[in-house]
Each structure stands twice: as structure tokens, then as C-alpha cells.
Amino acid sequence: MRNFSYYLRLSLHNIKRAPLPYALTLVILSIGLGVFFSNATLYYWMNRDPLPEQSHTLFFPRINAVEQACDSCLTPLRVLSYKDVQKLSNSAIPSAQAGMFQSGGYARLPNTQNGPTPVSIRVTQRDFFELFNAPFLHGQTWADNDARMELILHYNAALKFFGRTDVLGQQLLLDGELYTIVGVLDNWQMLPKLYDVNNGLAITPVEEIYLPWETAYNLGIKSNSTTQSRDSRNYNENFAVNGREGEFYQAQFWVKLDTPAQQDAYRQFMDNLVASEKEAGRHPRPNGNLLHNMLDIAEAFNERNRQLDAFAVVSVLFLLVCLFNASHLSLNRYMASQFEFSLRRALGASRLQLQGQLLTDVLVNGVLAFVLALLFAVLMLLLINQLLPATSALNNWQPGLILLMFGVALLASYLVTLYPAWRASYSPLNQQLKA
Amino acid sequence: MIHITQLNKVFRTELIETQALHNINLSVAEGEFVALTGPSGSGKSTLLNILGTLESYDSGDYQLDGQSVTGMTDSALSALRNEKIGFIFQSFNLIKDFSIYDNIELPLRYRGFSAAERKQRVEQALERVGLAGRRSYLPGQLSGGQQQRVAIARALAGSPRILLADEPTGNLDSLMARQVMELLEQLNREGCTILMVTHDPEQARRAGRHVQIVDGMLSDATVYQPLVAQAVNQ
Numbered sequence: 001m002r003n004f005s006y007y008l009r010l011s012l013h014n015i016k017r018a019p020l021p022y023a024l025t026l027v028i029l030s031i032g033l034g035v036f037f038s039n040a041t042l043y044y045w046m047n048r049d050p051l052p053e054q055s056h057t058l059f060f061p062r063i064n065a066v067e068q069a070c071d072s073c074l075t076p077l078r079v080l081s082y083k084d085v086q087k088l089s090n091s092a093i094p095s096a097q098a099g100m101f102q103s104g105g106y107a108r109l110p111n112t113q114n115g116p117t118p119v120s121i122r123v124t125q126r127d128f129f130e131l132f133n134a135p136f137l138h139g140q141t142w143a144d145n146d147a148r149m150e151l152i153l154h155y156n157a158a159l160k161f162f163g164r165t166d167v168l169g170q171q172l173l174l175d176g177e178l179y180t181i182v183g184v185l186d187n188w189q190m191l192p193k194l195y196d197v198n199n200g201l202a203i204t205p206v207e208e209i210y211l212p213w214e215t216a217y218n219l220g221i222k223s224n225s226t227t228q229s230r231d232s233r234n235y236n237e238n239f240a241v242n243g244r245e246g247e248f249y250q251a252q253f254w255v256k257l258d259t260p261a262q263q264d265a266y267r268q269f270m271d272n273l274v275a276s277e278k279e280a281g282r283h284p285r286p287n288g289n290l291l292h293n294m295l296d297i298a299e300a301f302n303e304r305n306r307q308l309d310a311f312a313v314v315s316v317l318f319l320l321v322c323l324f325n326a327s328h329l330s331l332n333r334y335m336a337s338q339f340e341f342s343l344r345r346a347l348g349a350s351r352l353q354l355q356g357q358l359l360t361d362v363l364v365n366g367v368l369a370f371v372l373a374l375l376f377a378v379l380m381l382l383l384i385n386q387l388l389p390a391t392s393a394l395n396n397w398q399p400g401l402i403l404l405m406f407g408v409a410l411l412a413s414y415l416v417t418l419y420p421a422w423r424a425s426y427s428p429l430n431q432q433l434k435a
Numbered sequence: 436m437i438h439i440t441q442l443n444k445v446f447r448t449e450l451i452e453t454q455a456l457h458n459i460n461l462s463v464a465e466g467e468f469v470a471l472t473g474p475s476g477s478g479k480s481t482l483l484n485i486l487g488t489l490e491s492y493d494s495g496d497y498q499l500d501g502q503s504v505t506g507m508t509d510s511a512l513s514a515l516r517n518e519k520i521g522f523i524f525q526s527f528n529l530i531k532d533f534s535i536y537d538n539i540e541l542p543l544r545y546r547g548f549s550a551a552e553r554k555q556r557v558e559q560a561l562e563r564v565g566l567a568g569r570r571s572y573l574p575g576q577l578s579g580g581q582q583q584r585v586a587i588a589r590a591l592a593g594s595p596r597i598l599l600a601d602e603p604t605g606n607l608d609s610l611m612a613r614q615v616m617e618l619l620e621q622l623n624r625e626g627c628t629i630l631m632v633t634h635d636p637e638q639a640r641r642a643g644r645h646v647q648i649v650d651g652m653l654s655d656a657t658v659y660q661p662l663v664a665q666a667v668n669q
Contacts, residue, residue, distance in 0.1 A: 003544075006544060017532065339528075340530060343541075344541070344545075345513065346487070346489055346516065347517065347522070347542035347545070347589075348514065348516045348518070348542050348545045348546065348593075349517075349545045350510040350545070351509055351513075352510060353513075428490075429484075429489040429490070
């Protein structure tokens with residue numbers, strides 16, 4: 001510790017000796033790290049496991065149930081019909097399961113003059129909240145999957161409409177229909193939002209209002225993202241019947257399969273389902289059953305953000321260029337200090353002791369570069385959020401991420417210092433000390 | 436104190452080999468003041484660097500204070516330099532933006548002394564070279580002679596077994612050179628072993644023994660002939 005405080009004083013002294021070259025080295029290193037940090041932040045959020053405790057048990061089943069024959073159509077649609085959800089829901093194997101889709105609407109408090117406010121809606125079933133660990137602050141999920149004029153609000157929506165969260169039993173007008181609030185979620189988010197990766201929705205916030213599945217079909221509420229109709233029905237009329245009976249595909253369906261045995265059993269159930277459908281003269285297309293784990297869903301739907309992947313490659317290359325340049329500047333600094341290295345060695349400092357000094361330099365450089373790089377990273381994130389608005393939910397840092405970035409800053413500082421310092425400390429002593 | 440036998444040093448480049456030192460044999464006893472002279476390029480600085488373990492040698496043996504230097508690790512050599520050798524360089528080799536105190540303290544930092552012991556040793560060394568009042572000065576604020584005295588204080592602070600001085604007055608005017616030589620003589624009288632490289636015959640005569648090196652070989656005529664005895668003969 002005594003040596004460390006001496007080394008620390010020497011490091012700061014060395015900075016004061018040539019502040020401008022040092023500042024230039026630091027800025028170059030920090031810009032490289034800042035760009036890298038900003039991209040790493042986005043990359044971290046996009047690729048993290050949002051539910052590490054149970055993501056391995058969550059699966060999205062797909063069946064190739066479109067009713068037009070097509071022998072070469074081997075891959076199921078990425079959305080399911082009401083009938084698909086009904087058929088898949090008949091299994092007792094999952095410990096939880098829910099059909100769902102995203103929608104939107106306008107909501108306002110009844111008996112007020114306030115105008116309606118646009119809201120995001122998730123139409124879903126009672127197990128949704130168990131599937132994705134959405135915690136309730138007040139109330140609970142619906143008693144069953146039947147139609148009911150009952151809503152569950154997100155924490156933010158409760159505050160938005162009522163200014164408070166304890167609003168059980170209160171009413172809300174949604175697209176002209178009056179609903180009673182039976183639950184309020186805590187301030188919950190899921191990033192990335194892997195339960196709905198259609199149209200790149202994986203990085204949007206969770207929905208503000210949760211509406212029962214059967215109620216939505218009764219009221220003709222449809223998805224506002226991916227929908228497909230494969231027959232000639234008019235889905236703008238009598239959706240309660242057409243939406244349920246027709247070939248209108250808009251839903252996601254998630255099941256919770258806790259063990260590998262359950263997963264195998266569910267695959268068998270899907271195969272049996274298709275076989276029995278074929279026997280009944282339905283399901284004319286080939287068996288294309290798929291069962292995607294939650295962590296594979298973005299890749300399966302080809303919804304990975306390729307722009308971010310490209311940014312990641314560019315930012316790593318940019319960091320390498322910055323490291324190279326900073327290392328070159330650092331080499332000049334250390335070569336200028338070569339006399340002092342040699343003198344210290346001549347007066348009895350071992351290479352190990354000089355390494356202690358250099359590692360302290362690395363630490364000082366790493367800390368300064370880290371702080372400056374965070375500033376650059378904030379600026380870069382703001383810029384990226386402007387260019388790619390969908391990334392705006394991904395710009396905050398968790399302690400683990402900050403620790404990781406600090407580690408990268410130290411490593412970068414070490415790389416920038418390593419070669420120059422090695423050159424300086426291994427020069428012949430007698431040459432430097434001769435007049 | 437110093438005992439070297441059959442010591443050889445060759446400088447190699449891609450094109451030529453230069454035999455810098457050839458079968459050198461030299462002993463320096465404790466308390467001696469030895470002057471090493473020779474023309475430019477004769478190998479005297481190379482020999483001094485080897486004695487100071489700043490440079491390696493190709494063959495032969497070198498024993499310092501009864502300890503063979505041959506085959507020592509880098510950290511052992513560093514400790515040896517730090518504990519047993521005090522260096523005085525022609526160009527002083529002080530760190531310009533360190534205070535006099537910090538310069539003298541520098542080798543003590545690597546010795547593991549406590550802060551109190553370092554302070555005591557630096558103060559004593561400054562007293563010894565007559566610069567007690569200048570501890571907070573920067574080297575640039577002192578004359579050349581004073582800077583060399585600071586360098587001598589730095590060499591003395593660690594209580595070395597031997598002082599190796601490489602033309603310690605080479606950058607000084609005659610008055611300052613005389614003062615530095617007087618200081619070295621005084622240190623020698625107090626029991627300090629000194630080996631000094633010099634060009635100056637006058638200074639060589641003031642040493643207790645004069646050893647000459649020519650073309651990498653010690654001259655037999657002058658080896659082991661104390662100048663005091665020479666003076667009596669003359």
C-alpha cells in the first residue's frame with residue numbers, strides 16, 4: 001500500500017509533466033471506448049436473457065395449419081389463428097399457457113372532459129403474467145380465460161390515468177367500452193420483450209393495458225402489428241364469429257414446459273394434433289411443427305437487429321484503431337521517460353517494482369479513460385437513439401454492465417501501456433545514463 | 436571488496452566484433468580509493484558499468500563483497516545495486532522536476548525503508564555533502580558542483596559498500612571539480628571504498644591507487660602501484 005501511494009504520486013506527476021500529449025492519448029482512448037461502450041450497451045440489452053430464472057422453460061409452438069394445400073410450404077406462419085390457439089390450448093402438459101397479440105386504442109376516465117389518450121394494449125389470457133413473471137402491485141389476474149369487461153393496468157398507466165396505483169374497482173373507457181380495473185402491475189419491464197418479436201417489437205416497452213383475449217374477439221379488437229388473412233371473409237364485420245372461425249392469423253402463443261420430459265411430451269402432442277387434424281381432412285400442408293425456446297425466437301423469426309450487429313463490428317474495429325493510435329502516443333511518452341526508467345533501475349529498482357509503477361499508470365489511465373468514455377458513450381447513445389428510435393428503451397446501465405465496461409477500460413489501458421512500457425523498461429541501462 | 440578474474444567483454448554487431456575488455460584481473464580492497472584512467476574507447480566505462488552491474492560480461496568472474504555476480508537474476512542484481520553500490524555519474528543524472536530531497540530518497544524507496552528511516556538517511560546524506568538547507572530545491576536551482584554533491588548524497592544515502600564514480604568532475608569547472616574531489620577524498624578517509632573513472636591525471640594522482648586501461652587491457656605498469664608510494668619514489 002505504501003508503494004502504491006508512491007506509485008500513484010509518480011503517475012500523477014508524470015501526467016503533469018506532459019499534460020497535452022497525455023490528454024490526447026486519453027481522449028483518443030476514451031472516444032474508442034465510448035463508441036464501444038454505447039454499442040455494448042445496446043448489444044447487451046438486445047441479447048440479454050430477460051427471464052434468466054425461467055426462459056429455458058418458455059416455448060412458442062408453431063403449426064403449419066393454413067388451410068390451403070401447398071406441399072412445398074414447410075414452414076408455419078409466424079402468427080397463429082384463434083383456432084390454432086384453441087387447439088394448442090387443449091393440452092394439459094404446460095404448467096402455464098397464453099395466447100396473445102398487441103393492439104392499441106384510446107382510453108380515458110369516464111365522466112370527465114379529458115380527451116382520450118392513445119394506449120398500447122396486450123390482448124392475452126390469464127397465464128400471461130405467470131409466464132413472464134409480471135408482478136402484481138394490486139389485485140390479480142383474471143379468474144379464467146372467459147370474456148369479461150375487466151382490465152389490468154401497468155403501473156405507468158395507473159399513474160397516467162389516476163395519478164396513483166391503488167385503483168382496483170375503478171373504471172376506464174377504452175375505445176368507448178367501459179372496463180373495471182381488477183389488477184395493477186408493478187413497475188415491470190421486460191427487455192428485450194421476447195414474447196412478441198414481430199416487426200422488431202422486441203425492444204419496445206411492455207404494454208400499458210392488458211385485455212382479456214375472448215373480450216377482444218367479441219369486440220372485434222385486432223392486432224396492430226402482424227395480421228394475415230388466408231380466406232375471403234370480411235374481417236371488418238362480425239369479427240366475433242369471423243375472427244374465431246376464419247383464417248385470420250395474428251396471435252402469439254406461449255407455453256411453459258418445465259422439464260425436458262414435458263417438452264418431449266408437448267412435441268408429441270403437437271405431432272398427434274396434426275395427425276388427428278389430417279385424419280379429419282384438415283391441415284392439408286406438410287407437418288411443419290416447430291417449438292422455439294424463448295431465447296431462440298428472435299433468430300427464428302429473423303428479427304435480430306442487424307444494424308446493431310453491424311454497429312458492433314464497426315465499434316470494435318474503431319476501438320482497435322483508437323488503441324493503436326493511443327499506443328503510439330503512449331510509446332512517445334514512455335520513450336521520453338526512458339532515462340528515468342534506466343536511472344531507477346540503476347539505483348536498484350527491480351523490473352517487478354517498475355511493473356508496479358506501470359500497473360499503477362494503467363489503473364490511473366483506466367479510471368480516467370473509463371469516466372471520459374462514459375461521457376462519450378452517453379453522447380453516442382443519444383445519437384443512436386435519434387438515428388434508431390426503437391433503441392430508446394435500451395440506454396441505461398446496470399451495475400454489472402458498468403463493471404464490465406470498467407474491466408474493458410482497464411484492459412484497453414493495459415494494452416495501450418504494455419508495449420511502450422516494455423520498450424522503455426528493457427532499454428540498456430548504460431546507454432541512457434551516459435552523458 | 437571487488438575481485439574480478441579473467442573478465443572479457445565483446446561488443447557484437449552484424450558486421451564486426453569488438454573486444455572491449457580482455458582478460459581483466461582486478462582487485463579492490465575495502466577502504467581503497469582507486470582511479471581508473473585510459474584514453475577514450477579504452478574500455479574504462481565498460482569496466483565501470485560491469486562493476487556496477489549495469490552491463491553484462493561474456494566470460495570471467497566478478498565477485499562483489501564476497502558474492503559472485505555471475506548468473507544472478509535481474510531482481511538479485513537490482514537488490515545488489517541498491518544495497519551495495521552507490522553511483523556517481525558524470526552528468527549527475529538527477530531527475531529535474533524532483534526536489535533534492537526526492538532525488539536522494541529515490542534509491543531508498545526501493546529498499547523497503549520506513550518513511551522515518553528514509554528521512555533520517557536523506558537528512559544525514561545532505562548534511563554530509565553540505566546541502567542541508569537545499570532539500571526542497573530543484574536540481575536546476577543548484578550549480579553543477581552542488582548537483583554533483585546531491586548525486587553523491589544520493590549514492591551515500593543507502594550506505595553502499597562501494598562508490599562507483601564515472602568522471603564525476605567531467606562536467607564541472609576547476610573550482611567545483613576540486614570541491615567534489617575533496618568531498619570524495621573525505622569520504623574515503625571516513626572509510627568509503629571508491630572506484631573512479633577519470634581522464635584527469637591530476638585527479639588520478641589524488642586517488643590512493645591508479646589503474647590504467649588501454650585497448651581493453653589493464654596496464655601492468657600501473658596496476659597495484661599506490662600513488663603515495665610513487666610520490667615517495669619521485
